[in-house]
Amino acid sequence: MSSIRILFSGLVLIGIFSETMAQGNPQGAQAGMDIIDHMLIKAADDALHGIPEEKYEGSPYLQETFVSGYVHFGKIKSTPVSMRYNIYSDIIEVQAQGVIYLLKPDPRVTKIEIGEQTFVPDTFRPLKKSTYFEVLEAGTLTLLAKKIVNYRKKIEISDVPAKYSRQPDQYYFKFDKEPVVKFTGFKAIIENSPNKKEELSQFVKAEKLSSKDWEDLVKFAKFYNSLFAIN
Numbered sequence: 001m002s003s004i005r006i007l008f009s010g011l012v013l014i015g016i017f018s019e020t021m022a023q024g025n026p027q028g029a030q031a032g033m034d035i036i037d038h039m040l041i042k043a044a045d046d047a048l049h050g051i052p053e054e055k056y057e058g059s060p061y062l063q064e065t066f067v068s069g070y071v072h073f074g075k076i077k078s079t080p081v082s083m084r085y086n087i088y089s090d091i092i093e094v095q096a097q098g099v100i101y102l103l104k105p106d107p108r109v110t111k112i113e114i115g116e117q118t119f120v121p122d123t124f125r126p127l128k129k130s131t132y133f134e135v136l137e138a139g140t141l142t143l144l145a146k147k148i149v150n151y152r153k154k155i156e157i158s159d160v161p162a163k164y165s166r167q168p169d170q171y172y173f174k175f176d177k178e179p180v181v182k183f184t185g186f187k188a189i190i191e192n193s194p195n196k197k198e199e200l201s202q203f204v205k206a207e208k209l210s211s212k213d214w215e216d217l218v219k220f221a222k223f224y225n226s227l228f229a230i231n
Contacts, residue, residue: 058164060088060149062114066095071103072110083114088149088164090131092119105130120144124172124180133172133180136218139225140176141189143217145169171217185211186220196227 066082071094082095083103092103092112103109105121107130112119121130122144133144148167154160171183175192183189186209190200203209203223209216 056154056162056164058149058166060086060151060164062087062117062147066093067115069112069114071112073108074110083112085114085119085132085147087147087166088151092132105132111135122174122180124182134169136171136214137221137225139221140228141221141224142174143183143221144172144174144180145214146172169214171214173221183211183217189220189224193224199227200224 062085064084066084068080069083070080071078071083071092084093084095085091086093090105092114094101094103103112107121107123109121112132118135119132120135122133123130124146131146133146135142136145137143147169150165150167152163152165154162172180173183173189174180181188186200186204190197190204193200200220200223204220207216207219209220211217
């Protein structure tokens with residue numbers, strides 16, 4: 001898995017986006033196709049090159065099976081396509097007509113829906129490159145989760161296979177179009193709020209929210225967004 005090679009592909013996923021793009025402005029459709037052609041890369045079949053697939057324990061994926069989902073490019077939405085998220089490689093694998101294509105976290109992608117989960121590509125300090133985040137709550141305050149999988153190489157001397165280990169999610173947040181910031185506690189968010197700091201502080205105290213419980217983070221984000229909702 002870790003030795004998989006990738007090749008740029010010229011014509012990829014023909015027809016997946018054609019139905020949606022064919023509606024409306026044809027120039028917009030062509031622009032969308034250009035974006036797709038430049039962002040999707042084809043996964044090479046290592047077996048054709050005599051490279052056996054590495055045996056490993058665990059999984060680099062959010063879930064092994066491909067599920068139906070959608071890719072959004074601005075206002076352009078794909079037709080349903082099978083995909084899965086490779087957490088370790090931080091890449092979306094798209095399956096079409098028996099071929100697997102790879103979609104890196106490109107900022108031109110608005111969002112990706114995989115089953116019931118939504119992912120967005122974004123950057124966070126201090127990294128400059130994009131990465132995929134799961135959206136837990138969206139609004140004036142957006143709460144994000146970064147999936148983590150660690151990899152341990154095969155131990156040759158004792159013939160212990162390589163292993164992928166899922167780690168606890170890391171949480172981040174952002175205000176509107178501000179940069180993504182790692183979550184360190186409710187206090188940091190409250191202090192950076194334009195107003196209603198007292199209401200937010202009282203809510204955390206009254207609800208006995210824990211900064212280590214992701215459900216409490218979601219509860220706080222929903223309350224925050226309710227206070228700053230635009231009527």
